[in-house]
Amino acid sequence: MRALVKESAGPGMVVKDVPVPTCGPNDVLIKVHFAGVCGTDLHIWEWDAWASGRLKPPLVIGHEFAGEIVELGTDARTAGLLKVGDRVTAEGHIICGHCLPCRTGDYHVCRRTSIIGVDRDGAFAEFIAMPASNVMRLDGISTETGAIMDPIGNAVHTVLEGQKVAGAVVLVVGCGPIGCFAVGIARAAGASLVIASDLNPTRRDIASRMGAHAVIDPKTENVAGRLAELTGGDGVDLVCEMSGHPSGHAQAFDAARPGGRVNMLGTPSRTTEVDFARDVIFKGLTIYGVTGRRMYDTWHTMSRFLRSGQFDPAPVVTHRFPLEKMADAIGVIKDGSAGKVILEIGA
Amino acid sequence: MRALVKESAGPGMVVKDVPVPTCGPNDVLIKVHFAGVCGTDLHIWEWDAWASGRLKPPLVIGHEFAGEIVELGTDARTAGLLKVGDRVTAEGHIICGHCLPCRTGDYHVCRRTSIIGVDRDGAFAEFIAMPASNVMRLDGISTETGAIMDPIGNAVHTVLEGQKVAGAVVLVVGCGPIGCFAVGIARAAGASLVIASDLNPTRRDIASRMGAHAVIDPKTENVAGRLAELTGGDGVDLVCEMSGHPSGHAQAFDAARPGGRVNMLGTPSRTTEVDFARDVIFKGLTIYGVTGRRMYDTWHTMSRFLRSGQFDPAPVVTHRFPLEKMADAIGVIKDGSAGKVILEIGA
Amino acid sequence: MRALVKESAGPGMVVKDVPVPTCGPNDVLIKVHFAGVCGTDLHIWEWDAWASGRLKPPLVIGHEFAGEIVELGTDARTAGLLKVGDRVTAEGHIICGHCLPCRTGDYHVCRRTSIIGVDRDGAFAEFIAMPASNVMRLDGISTETGAIMDPIGNAVHTVLEGQKVAGAVVLVVGCGPIGCFAVGIARAAGASLVIASDLNPTRRDIASRMGAHAVIDPKTENVAGRLAELTGGDGVDLVCEMSGHPSGHAQAFDAARPGGRVNMLGTPSRTTEVDFARDVIFKGLTIYGVTGRRMYDTWHTMSRFLRSGQFDPAPVVTHRFPLEKMADAIGVIKDGSAGKVILEIGA
């Protein structure tokens, strides 16, 4: 089959023929229709410090996908709910099930997580084998949308964790694809006021189309002033920090009201100076670090939102490429002109 | 009446005669038996940057106390539960009741909090007037113990917020009085393993007597190694950060297990460099800033713990002084030889 | 002033002149614009067993209202947020603040609750005095809507208690005014599927206009079959039981899915046979009894929903009468033709 492969340590990836993966006894073999390109894939393409420290080439890349079941493993426990021909997506974190986080419901921080497209062969390929337990039927959600449920799920995890969202004031700092998804998820979950902040006008525009009541350009606007005005001085109940930059952290801590919450998904590449006294302790603030998706509560809520039409990711999807054009996909992500980019593989 | 007064901007306090406070229509007038000396009082004594920026002398100092009701205001709503002669303590945060945090149950971060002994006259005096709503009957708890329920309440708030404590592994970083109280509270609340860390051997000894299963000297011991051994590699479920130092923060973030929690009470005087990617996001960590006490859930649980005998603060109380010896009290706090210090006022 | 008064034990009420209430030192005196008529008022009108056991005539009736501040008590703590001329509504449960439920945040079940229009003079009058702590500014919400925030708040309490509503399947059993409000609140809070059940076609129609995705007539339809079809066999996550009838309880327990929840507001006048093994234990069900409104979390969320336009009670309000026409108001409530009925008093 054709697959996008990191062949050796160093930048780039190549499309080449590799064997169709074996469908293990507990696995489901899936023909991939669409796959999503993630910032993680950009790090892998560029072979940065994180990528070179973690990946062991050769490896098929890609962890966001959806497609169709073509084979069921001999011992796959599916409760009669999965069969050949079903359109499905899958959680890309493969977990041990036995560590303390797994035994207490925090599967997303399993101590032995293996991620497809990072630690084992991934989804930028015509076929992928996944443990049956990680696979979910789409039941009416298109495989194109199914292919980006992984990052939509990041947004669901970020928005719904902890504080009640119904009636809340939500600020999204950083309007990359997951930030824009977070705007729409906050609206779907009943937030009363959703504000989005980004330096990039294209991204602010997508955030508006996803339902942001207001957008802020932190370069030209007085963020604190705008927030005070928009919230009548009450401040922000929940900040979704999606930028991963120290300036985003500063915005987040300043914006969150006393008793509020900062859910942090954007992954910083450096440290941040934090004034814990002023920003966390005297404010009674809660900070939560978001990894992956809650398995599988996040997926359940997301499916409901998508099937009911409460949430539509369409405005975020700006580009589609065939597998062979990965260099172009990387290009539009790097130059900031893209929202979410999708690879068309086998639809 | 005699009172300990900060007379003017600058270090020190003086004992002098001031008028007995008026018992307002919604107030209760209390004859003070005992009062607790807090780190905050040390800041005020020394007139540091925080103190000089906040206090408006002249002011009676002190916010931890207990005593006996001598007068009820004409309109004081007490539900028939408070009467002259009752032994009582009181929450020292006087709140507005109308701001968003107050209207949603986060009274401890009320936007208009006025703290006795900081923003208005305090408890290092023979009498204090308090709003009836802030006053609680001791019902069998001694007034000496009642006088330190404010800082014990800080420990209760820190230990009980968020994560289930029953069966948990709890690490207390910093064994000042509140840290030592936290050790005992964690035991009372059913923690399975309570570990305490401090540089000072006297404090480690008090932590042991409060029930710590193990104590660590971070100067001479490999903290990570000890924790791995003590927890069988699982790590710490809940860290109570009581030191307020960047090195304590580093210890806390390193110790907390994936999916764990750091509740932070120690107030730093400077910023801390945080690696949010490594320490918070990839770990799925929660950080919570602790201010004051939950009103009045914290007080309720604390009263139950004290009356049942599940928690006994006695090992922490190392010194008692009369009001006139405040300089000596400040001395033993500064030289690190003290646990909790109590002023004997009118018992 | 004019007021609607229950003069003596027995059916009916009369409009008569009574003194304007005194504005106590902690009170706010409010000129009433509008008031809502509640099922409770019908019980009082008819002088049923509950009413005759609880009320001590003579008494001004009415507990749902909004209006304008005309006087502030001398000691009223308003944090500068309430002033003469402000349009306001108020929580009608006056609580002690000192009992265990009050001290642990469950003010709505205070052991010494005094309800306006039931235990003390109420709001069907030109003026009412209320403790300042119970009063909230409308800030742009009309006084007509403000007058029915008490029952809308019942719906908010019922819908938002416990289970996550975002993405949920919600069934409202019984479409009186609060049931119809619950439909709209569930939509505002992000429920993915809201189903309403009532025997009365007028009420089902109002429920549809409040946003119910589907309505069921339990007399002519197979409820279990419809629910199975509507939910794809998954069942209902949250049932709001608003009918107070044993048949409604049976519907609720049957509809709730394993791990689901029944929040019960409709007040039964008789007992219900419950099969706890089948309906509660083997299902892992949670049942919660709804009294009043969470003080003041419910009011805060409701205000956000109303100001943002996420929730509009208009379709539920079917009748308006002057104070003098209370008999007519009672009539339309009894004959089942009414949604919510409002008294126009002093707008």
Next chain:
Amino acid sequence: MRALVKESAGPGMVVKDVPVPTCGPNDVLIKVHFAGVCGTDLHIWEWDAWASGRLKPPLVIGHEFAGEIVELGTDARTAGLLKVGDRVTAEGHIICGHCLPCRTGDYHVCRRTSIIGVDRDGAFAEFIAMPASNVMRLDGISTETGAIMDPIGNAVHTVLEGQKVAGAVVLVVGCGPIGCFAVGIARAAGASLVIASDLNPTRRDIASRMGAHAVIDPKTENVAGRLAELTGGDGVDLVCEMSGHPSGHAQAFDAARPGGRVNMLGTPSRTTEVDFARDVIFKGLTIYGVTGRRMYDTWHTMSRFLRSGQFDPAPVVTHRFPLEKMADAIGVIKDGSAGKVILEIGA
């Protein structure tokens, strides 16, 4: 191997030779050391309505056990944590993993649960095969105690669900083995006052030895009066209803304070008349039906309690029999003289 088998529809069981179960690819084969006899086994022995409606003989009975791993299936995912020779116990509910309850963390009410010893061959045998995901290492807990972690887990689930236990007043209604375990669990979790009620003096005595601060005989004592006296009029925060009798339900609903909670585990064989207005709605009560154990949060907490010594089930274990003496085991359970009964199989 020897096993205790229900051979055909009708009362009784027989010890007979049956084949050692096959260790499937995802299974672990366990040599059984000890097994616990449960009330469920009594129903099966007597072949009551429930048993005859659910079981399909022939079947090996028994669902509480612990022992030693003798074989690992070829595809068993154990994260390197399970190996031959490990002493282990196991959760007896085998779940589908794909239904809505499973996908949202409520595995204990999986729609396709298969229970060992009820729906498939069980543990009253020399060997049992279990899915690896259900198996947990004992790590120092004895196999005799491990054999009763299933019912101890029922108690953990009942005591720890919902309300904060630290500082709570807990009433256990019904002191069979699980009720007595609940007493000890409540103490371990930091309850401030644990009260136990039972008609049987032997059981009250075991409850006392498990740490009950007070015991009540509902036949000879005024329960409401005793509770008022013991709780200072505050009432009970959490009632654990373990009796399954309408009189126990009445005791529970009457004892629970406003805002309190009734967690219900005792399985009734008939319906109960409930006054929802008085007992649930006006009280703001929460009722929760307890099935099985939370997978695997319950097991984790229980292991911590057992290893730390916070909880010791020894006083509850009153009888031990070899497999051949099952009739005697049934006898001591039926005549009320037993606490927990253990079968010695292969230790």
